[in-house]
Amino acid sequence: MNQLPESYAHYLQDRDDAFIDTVRPVLQQSVADMNFGVRVVLLPHGVQARLDESIPYGQVVESVD
Secondary structure (H helix, E strand, C coil), X not given: CCCCXXXXXXXXXXXXXXXXXXXXXXXHHHHHHCCEEEEEEEECCXXXXXXXXXXXXXXXXXXXX
């Protein structure tokens, strides 16, 4: 497994385990590909994360559903 870049590690800092368990695999996929950043969608009862080609690698953007 590739180590997360500082920006991704910082993003996960102080998050609860459920949040980390949801978001970390997508961050790791981003690291493996090194092409796209990650969009994290905050939902009323949870969170979703996905690669987003409009976001540069190493960046995380939050949005609200």
